[in-house]
Amino acid sequence: MDRWRWLISLLWLLIAVAPAAAGETAREVWVEATLSDPTPYVGQQITYRFALFQSVRVTDATFQPPAFDGFSAEEIRDRASRRETIDGREYVVTEVYYVLIPLAPGTHTIGAATLQLGIVRPDRQRRRTPFDDFFDDPFILRGRVEPRVLETKPMAVTVRPLPPWDGPLPFSGLVGEFDMTAALENPGLEVGDSTTLTVTVQGSGNIMDATAPRILVPDAFKTYADAPDEQIELTVDGYQGKKSFRTALVPVQAGEFQLPGLQLTYFDVTQGAYRTLNAALPALTVAPGETAPAVPPAAGPMAARSEKSLVTFTGRDILPPKEGLTALTPHRPLTWPVLLLGLLLPAGVFGTVVLVQRARRMEGHPVARMRQRARKALKTARAQMATDPSAYLTALYRALTSAIFARIGRSGEALAWKEAETLLRDHGVDPELARQATGLLTRIESSRFSGARLSPEERERLLARTRQMVRRLTP
């Protein structure tokens, strides 16, 4: 009996252990892909889930998603890992989600997703050291890496078309599950006051495509639509959130007004049928206002958004006359004389400056100085001719030597007749003129130093000859 019991126990052990031992390596890491709905409608958002199950350490994982042909795909960025126990074994599950929106009806195939990774096998032969605990870091691999390529199975998706819609209201284009509310800020107004009608569409689906439902307000109101406010987020269940449409209503006449309810038709994916949402609006009481109609603010959420149009004249008239006394200030028109005077006067000033500069420069030149001295000496000789013969002859000598110096371009005081002739000839003066000049110089010197008295006629003649010679030498 004990022998049989022992055999049965051994057999159970073999049955229990053998499959586990065989599948241990096969199920230590695997991937799978699932769809939230394999038969969605066109425009209905579905979720594609890719999951990695691992019971061993993996490294260098590279994920290649499928192509998602025929879908609009958006990955949910928040990848999360969690622990899950399957068949008594703990796994780390890492999931990647995509929100898919079918674009066209028909059967589409979502291809295989591929994950390439390496399984870290511990090195059993290596002995543990005291440093192992210190370096026990997942990024520091100790052991061999076994590469693996894991693939999911392709999946067929049957996309159903939306049924035809022939209702009285236009189809909004929304596909999913939605709800709509409407609220009026203030139902009691005065003419010219402003109140805000807020319509909110919320739910899950293509909420971002929602447009403002048509608001049929009476002609007694002006409407100013604001930019819609969106609060939409992407979750593992798809796009969810709400979209609010604000419209400023400004009554222009008093009275009791019942605003018609708002309606919005969408396709409900849970019911597989079109559904029309209704939102009732309260009655508006508008009292006569005392002030001019209010103008919506230019900025902010209540700012007016109106259609821009070309500004055209609504009346024709001229601008008013000028009332300032500046109209009496005379304007002097430009004339040719004024223009020419204005042009030439500064030029004349410039020319004068140039001439003055030249004259000053010439004053310092030996030629100018000697010429000036010759003229002065001639005047002195003329003055002293009758009274002081000695001074008269000295002045003549001074005039002639100064003229000679001016001719040769240098300055000096005294000059002997021989030296004078040599200098004049060396400076290209006509030899005859040089000879005459030195002859006259000799005549003056002899009279000056001999002490002989000259008659008045001779003095006059000598002065005339000297003046003539000075002119010839200093043209």
Added chain:
Amino acid sequence: MIRSIRITVWMAAVLALWCVPSAASPLARPFLSGLEAYQAGRYDQAVEQWEGIVSDGVINPELFYNLGNACLKADRLGPAILWYERAARLRPNDPDLRFNLDYARSLTRDRAEEATIPLARILFFWNYHLSRPTIAITALAGNLVFWALLVAWRLTRRRGFFRTAVLVAAPTFVLILTAAYNLYEDGHRRQAVILPGAVSVRSGHQPTDTELFVLHAGAKVRVVKASKKHYQIRYSADKIGWIEQEAAGLIVFRIWDDASVK
């Protein structure tokens, strides 16, 4: 020293007080009377008052503008455009003036056949954006600066003055040429505005001469020749003829011209 400065300041103040009212007060009364008449809708009276001021020798774009307004309100389109054009010569960029002139032009009957060449407006843009007095004053100021820089260069021999003078020379030269051209145009290429509602442009001076074409109030013409009582005018390249001088007002206005525009 302080006493002499004080005396000088007092003398200057007294001189200023003496000069300002003497220039404004005799003309302020008719000007304000004209404004009052305009506001009351008596436009002919406003024209009369303001033309009197112009006859006293006041050439002012604002006064011309007011005259244009009053004439337009008095249903005298030709004189209105004439006064606006005269104002535009002195202050072309006055927005009020541009608005009213454009409005007045929109009332004319004759379509302009000789427009200013757009290329000329682009190439010589300054002559269309600046008033003639502004161009002339800027040219003279530039000329003064140019020669002053040359004088500074001659006195100091610093090349910086000479280089600056060369830089100033180019725009100044352009502006001087522009001012000279404008003066020449005012003297020789005179423009006029047709004043009556309609005027026959004839082949000669005599009323029996052939009527070539008819111009209407506000049409802008170029005066080619002037005889004792007639102008030979050109409306476009192929439309030339004679009109009586009374039928057109010269845009270039001089102090000695008759201010009254019929």
